[in-house]
Amino acid sequence: MKIAVLVKQVPGAESPLPIQPDQSWVDEGAVAYMMNESDNYALEEALKIREVNGEGEVVAVSLGPDRIQKVIREALAKGADRAIHIQMETAGAIDPLSTAGLFADALREENFDLIFTGLQSDDLGMGQTGIIIGEILGMSTASLAMATEVGDGKIKVKRELEAGWFQWVSLSLPASVSIQSGLNTPRYPSLKGIMGAKKKEIKVVTPSSPDPTQSLEKVYVPQSDKQTVMIEGSADQIVGKLVETFRNNIKVL
């Protein structure tokens, strides 16, 4: 069983996010980066499948500039066998279709049985990359996995639906599955893992930049302000004006 796990480096939830003066992107130098949360669960799920099967390979794959080697090392320390680093400047964000195309190119030759991605990235939150990769590579796909069972050339996936409903689907391999946070307990790397990670292979590929299908207009922090309007008059008049304000100004009715 050969499993690719896509791990993305994203700004931590408590990280400062100063925006560059030209509003093109955040100032990456000031950001505290870490592994995307659901990717961490996806990695754990892959490692568990390998452990249960007693054989197989888990390959961590990531896309971005040099700084992302930190999460690649983390994935290797936790137990991934090797890694692929798609070297690319990602400032300004690349659209999911282009991203998926880059991954698909890098993964095609490898013939993975499974591709695991996190449900979505905690920075851009597109939630599409893994599924599009699956489509490009002609794999079966499923999103929002809450549990997985691998056997007989298939993967059974428990998917989270709305309103507390779940669905078990069975996919033939190869398959690309996006993993929901919380389905397992991600491990902490052992010292042996951390030290061993330094010796594991990271294959760096440098594709040419894709033609973007979307472009980023600007990055900004929404401005909020507070206005107070005193409504005076009789009760009927106040109610009338309130309804009018709700309907026309605040647009909640």
Next chain:
Amino acid sequence: MLLPLERIIFILAVLVSLGLSWVTFGQMFKVIGRGSDPIDWKKSIKNWPRGLGVFLSQKTLFKTRPGIGAIHAGVAWGFTLYMAVNVVDVLYGMIPGFHFLPNHITGDIYRFFVDIFSVIVLVGVKYFIFRRFIYNDKQLTINEPVLLSESARKGMRRDSFIVGMFILCHVGFRFIGASFEVALHGQDWSQPAATLLSYVWTWFGIAEGSLTLGEHISWWMALGLILAFLPYFPYSKHAHLFMGPLNYMAEVERRSMSTLEIMDLEDEDAAQFGAAKLEHLPQKELLDGYACIMCNRCQDGCPAYQTGKELSPSAIEINKRYYFNEHLKEFSNGAESLDSLSKWMLSEEAAWSCTTCGFCIEVCPVGNEPMIDILRVRQDLVLMESNFPRDAMDVFDKIENYGNPWGMSPQEREKWTEGLDVPVMREKGSAEYLYWAGCSGAYDDRGKDISRAVAKILKKADVDYAILGNEETCTGDSARRIGNEYLFQMQAMQNMETFEKYGIKKIVTQCPHCLTTLKNDYGEMGAELEVVHHSEFIADLIKEGKISPDQSLEEDVTFHDACYVGRHQGEYDAPRDVLQSVMGTNGNIIEMPRNKAQSFCCGAGGGNMWYDIDRGKRINVERFEEAIDTGAKKVATSCNFCMIMMEDARKVTGQDETMTVVDIAELVADRL
């Protein structure tokens, strides 16, 4: 005195006893030799005055349980005297007509002391036997949730009985024998007790032949018992009488109680980090197992044990010892130990229950360090097994990603200074003192109050200082005590680089955990920093007249010692001096029953701040109730973690309206 045949038998018995002892003592030292980090025996032997000093003075027995300590001292001194007595008695038995300086003042003094100490030992040992077997003193038992091996549970009682009976019979028969001798040769007032007993024999009119026979039997009982007991020593806790002093001689110097040696993480040949099995423990810590007398003093003030957790420091040593006994032959011959330590020595939950308060090390009369074993087991669980409380993992991630265990933005670290005139290194360039606010002083609300108070004092006293602000990052204290040496070293290297950058040599901090880590653990890493706790620093400022707070605290206050200021740094007076400097005429410092070296932990140390052990009573509540009982309505602390724990307990115990918790720096700053 002995008949020729008796003498031959005695010589044979000595040979047999010594032969057997050679084997069992050899096994004992081979067991110790199985440890990882070797004891420097040459250095230990040179350290003999330390061992002898502790042995003769018995001073370590008086730290706690002084009454029992006094009785023990009587028995111990008596027993020591008996080492000489045995030699004299052997000569008396083996050399016909030998008497030790008869009709000589020196001989009389000798006989007098032997006589008196025989009585003292007999009374003392009877008390100990009564205490263990009839009164069943709770101090001598280890409560249920604690992992104690089956062989230990059974063996301790049996061994205690054997030891008690051995001393009782050895000294008792020697004493009776002396009384027979007095009865034969007439009263001897240099032996008042034996003479009194001799009257009994005379009164009963016991014939001379019977008295002589009695003397022979007594001689054999007294000395024969020694020969019988000698090979058993290595199996018995009674071995403490020489293994205890030896343990002091083999003592390892640590920069602080909890500062372990730095691990070489780059060592490619290292197959093991921390201790998973018995042979991973250093030799000194195996010696600990032989030195333990199972008195359980260590658990008397252990915050985990006293609140019903799975941990008893004593059980660690006892389990070790009974493992040695049970597997003596194989283990001493080099066989690998059977199970991992968490299966039989210290359960995982017990390992996580330790707050590293250092009480066990502080009070141990034989110099054992059970807490160090716990830290080593934790290192294995974290570095090798990746098996530790989930919340601790969360804290590791937060320290690694944000540089603080709270997981708050590193850009908000210096926010506590807003509105205050606090110099920052990156602007000031250099300063005599670095004021280290620490994570708790930068992110916790009460902690920020304390930092502001310290800053106010430093400014008032015109101290040349600056903070690192956002350049400061977690010292790695929690990481290291939980067992994550890797994360600790990463944090340490980052901070040491910053210190280098600004040429920082002197640091003031209000956080005792940062203090110990910066001063002792970083010291071990090679950074020699002069680190001062704010209590000491403020006390000095007051002494030098640089600040003089109003003496206007007009209510009673009780002071809670921080483990990492008190036991770990040996500083008990400075915070009290600071407190005294603000006391008005109507206010008094009321000590809690457990204070200074015997203070009771708040429950936060050793990483316990960050995860919950869901068993027994909460440690901070136990401590706060002690504070409530003093009647004082104010609890003063000198540690951020203590502050958080006491504040929490204040609410849990329903004292939010009636009591307050303050840091000593706040009391001073408010009065400047």
